[in-house]
Amino acid sequence: MKINDINHVAIIMDGNGRWAEQHNLPRFSGHKKGLDTIPEVVKELIN
Secondary structure, three states: OOHHHOOOOOOOOOOHHHHHHHOOOOHHHHHHHHHHHHHHHHHHHHO
């Protein structure tokens, strides 16, 4: 399969809430941290 054949990509951001709780942060902080990583993830997927 060539990269040009790909039309859609799904990213499941799992574990952000648990990560926050393990760092004694509110779950929302984990969701925010995951959201903040999306541009870097997309950049890596493109490259």
